[in-house]
Amino acid sequence: MTDTEYDYDELGLVAGLEIHQQLDTATKLFCQCPTELRDPEAATRTFARYLHPTRSELGEIDQAALEESRVEREFEYLAYDTTCLVEEDDEPPHELDAEALETTLEVAQLMEMEPVDQAHVMRKIVVDGSNTTGFQRSTLIATDGEIETSAGPVGIEDLLLEEESAQRVEETDDGVRYSLDRLGIPLVEIGTSPDISTPEQALEAAERIGMLLRSTGKVKRGLGTIRQDVNVSIADGARVEIKGVQSLDDIDDIVRNEVARQAELVEIAAALGVREASVGEPRDATAVFETTDSGVIAGAVDAGGSVMAVPLYGFDGVVGREIAPDRRLGTEFSDHAKRHGAGGIFHTDELPAYGVTEGEVNDLRDAVGAGPDDAVAIVAAETDVAHAAIDAVADRARSALEGVPEETRGANDDGTTRYLRPLPGAARMYPETDVPPVEPDPSEVPEPELLTEKVERYQAEYGLDAGLAGQVAYGQYMPLFEEVVADGTDATLAATTLESTVTELRRDDVPVENLTETHFAETFAMAEGGDLAREGIPDLLSALAETPERSASEAADEAGLGSAGEDEVREAIVEVVERNESQVEEDGMNAFSALMGECMGALRGKADGDLVSQLLREEIQKRA
Numbered sequence: 001m002t003d004t005e006y007d008y009d010e011l012g013l014v015a016g017l018e019i020h021q022q023l024d025t026a027t028k029l030f031c032q033c034p035t036e037l038r039d040p041e042a043a044t045r046t047f048a049r050y051l052h053p054t055r056s057e058l059g060e061i062d063q064a065a066l067e068e069s070r071v072e073r074e075f076e077y078l079a080y081d082t083t084c085l086v087e088e089d090d091e092p093p094h095e096l097d098a099e100a101l102e103t104t105l106e107v108a109q110l111m112e113m114e115p116v117d118q119a120h121v122m123r124k125i126v127v128d129g130s131n132t133t134g135f136q137r138s139t140l141i142a143t144d145g146e147i148e149t150s151a152g153p154v155g156i157e158d159l160l161l162e163e164e165s166a167q168r169v170e171e172t173d174d175g176v177r178y179s180l181d182r183l184g185i186p187l188v189e190i191g192t193s194p195d196i197s198t199p200e201q202a203l204e205a206a207e208r209i210g211m212l213l214r215s216t217g218k219v220k221r222g223l224g225t226i227r228q229d230v231n232v233s234i235a236d237g238a239r240v241e242i243k244g245v246q247s248l249d250d251i252d253d254i255v256r257n258e259v260a261r262q263a264e265l266v267e268i269a270a271a272l273g274v275r276e277a278s279v280g281e282p283r284d285a286t287a288v289f290e291t292t293d294s295g296v297i298a299g300a301v302d303a304g305g306s307v308m309a310v311p312l313y314g315f316d317g318v319v320g321r322e323i324a325p326d327r328r329l330g331t332e333f334s335d336h337a338k339r340h341g342a343g344g345i346f347h348t349d350e351l352p353a354y355g356v357t358e359g360e361v362n363d364l365r366d367a368v369g370a371g372p373d374d375a376v377a378i379v380a381a382e383t384d385v386a387h388a389a390i391d392a393v394a395d396r397a398r399s400a401l402e403g404v405p406e407e408t409r410g411a412n413d414d415g416t417t418r419y420l421r422p423l424p425g426a427a428r429m430y431p432e433t434d435v436p437p438v439e440p441d442p443s444e445v446p447e448p449e450l451l452t453e454k455v456e457r458y459q460a461e462y463g464l465d466a467g468l469a470g471q472v473a474y475g476q477y478m479p480l481f482e483e484v485v486a487d488g489t490d491a492t493l494a495a496t497t498l499e500s501t502v503t504e505l506r507r508d509d510v511p512v513e514n515l516t517e518t519h520f521a522e523t524f525a526m527a528e529g530g531d532l533a534r535e536g537i538p539d540l541l542s543a544l545a546e547t548p549e550r551s552a553s554e555a556a557d558e559a560g561l562g563s564a565g566e567d568e569v570r571e572a573i574v575e576v577v578e579r580n581e582s583q584v585e586e587d588g589m590n591a592f593s594a595l596m597g598e599c600m601g602a603l604r605g606k607a608d609g610d611l612v613s614q615l616l617r618e619e620i621q622k623r624a
Helices: 063-069 098-110 199-215 248-274 295-302 329-338 358-368 383-402 451-462 466-474 478-486 491-507 517-528 534-546 552-559 566-579 581-603 609-623
Strands: 014-022 045-049 074-079 121-125 135-147 154-163 167-171 175-179 186-192 226-233 240-245 306-313 322-324 375-381 407-411 417-421 429-431
Touching (some): 098 154, 098 186, 199 248, 226 248, 248 417, 295 306, 295 375, 306 358, 329 375, 375 383, 451 466, 451 478, 466 478, 466 491, 478 517, 491 517, 534 552
Antiparallel strands (some): 167 175
C-alpha cells in the first residue's frame, strides 16, 4: 500500500466524533470519594471479581459483551484508604453529583444544546473489568446542538454525563489488574452527528469541542483526562468505531488511515470475488510440525498444545497485502487470534520463515488441501486456545470476502488501529433503578466565557501581550490565574510565573506536578506582601516541588528566601562593589551589567531586581 490522499467526497467518507472529558469536581459522580489519581503502589488492599453479561429488559444479550465474556479472566482491583462500598459495588450508588451536573449544563450552553426535561441514569453493559459492576452508568443531559467549522457546521447529537472507568494497570497471569481511584470520576461524553467529511474537518471539530470544554475552567487536564473516539465509514465500507484516541493531534491521521484501510479491504473483497475465494474448515496440523525448528511452534507442541490450520482458498498473496502502514490483512487475522489468548498467527504469504522450512510449508498445504493459489493460516498454542483462535481467524477471513466488517477498533500510537470487539447494540443499555431521575435546570447556570474571549479580555484588562494571554487562557492554570488575580496578585506576575517559570522549572527536571494551587496562592501572597522578592519565586517553587508537604512560608524560611530590607540589600551590594573596586574605577557605569548579576547571585532572590539596580547604580556613581 502506498501513501495516497483519497478523494474523500468520491469515496463517501462519513465521520463522527465522541469526545470523553473528565470533569474537575471535588467528588465522584455517585459517591463522596476524591477524584485525584494516585500511584498504584499506594493501594492498601485488593479484591477480585469475575464478570458476566446480563440480559436487557427484552431478554437480549449484547454481542460485544458476549464476545468479551468468552475470554475467561479474573479482574483484580487495587483499593485505597478512600475506596468506598459504592466503588466496590457493595452499596447502591448515591444521587447524581450536583457539581458535575451544573458543569455539564454549562457545556450544553456552549454548544447551543437543549437540556432534557428529566434525566434518567442508564446502565451500559461493560464486562471488560473496567467497572466493578459490569456496567457503566450514563445519563443523557442534552441534545440537538451545533458547532462551527471552516467546512460547515457539525451537529452535536447528544451530551451525556457518565462515570469514568477504572484505570487499567497491567495484564496479569490470570487476567487484568485495575486501579479504583479513577472509577467514578464524572465524565462528559459529547457525540457529534455524522457531518464530518474530511480528516481535516474531524481535527478542527475536535479542537473546537476541546476549546469549549476548557472554557468552563472545570475540566481536568493532562494525559488520559480526555479521549476521543472516531466513527468512520466510506460508501462501500462499513461503520467502524475507533476507541481511545489519546492525542487530539492524531485524529486526522486516524481518519486518513481508516479510510485507506477500508478502501483496501473493499479492493481485496473485489479481488477475492473474482478468484471465487472461500474459507475452509479448520484442521489439526500438529503432525506437520512434530520435528520443526520453529521455536514458537515447537514450544507449543512440546507443551502438549496443538497447531491448528485453516485453508484460505484463493487467498494466496492477499493475506500479506498491506492495508494500513505496517499492517496487513494477516495482522487483522492475528488480532482476532490474540483475543482468544494466542500469541498470533503464521500464514503462507510470509512462510518459509521463523524457523519454518519450505518443506513444512509444502506439507502443510498438502495436509489441508491447499493449492498454489491458496493460503493457509496457522495458530500454535495450548489446544483449547488454538481451536478458539483458529475459529476466530476463519470467521475474520470470511468477513474479508464481504469487504469491511462493522467493529470496534482501538487506536494505536502510530495512527493505525487494531480490532477490539464487535460493535455494541441497543441491548447493552437498560435503566439504573438505584438512582432517582433529576430535572436539569439551566436557568441558573451562567454561560462560560470562551477561551477566545478570555484572550482578548486578558490583553485589554491586564495589559498582557497576545502570546502570554493565549498561553494563560489555554493553559492548565487558567482557573488558578483568575483566582489569584482576583485576590490581588499582579496579572503579569501571575501569568509569567504560571506559564514561563513553571515551564523552565519542568525543563530543569523539577517535579512541578507536585505543586498545588495552595503552593502558588501562598507564594503569590508572600510576593505581594513584601515577604518574598519576585526573583525568589522560582527558587521557592522549586523547593516546594521537592518537599510539597511544607507551606510556602516554611519552605522560604528553610531556604533563606525571605525578602531582605533595603539596608541588607545595600550592604550586600557594597560588598560586591568593593570586591570589584578596580573594575569600577576603570569602567565606571560600564561595569554595571557584570556586577548586577553578581549582586543578584549574592542576594539569592531575596531582593527585587529594580531595588538592586537602583542601589547598585548609586554605589558605582559614588566611586566613578
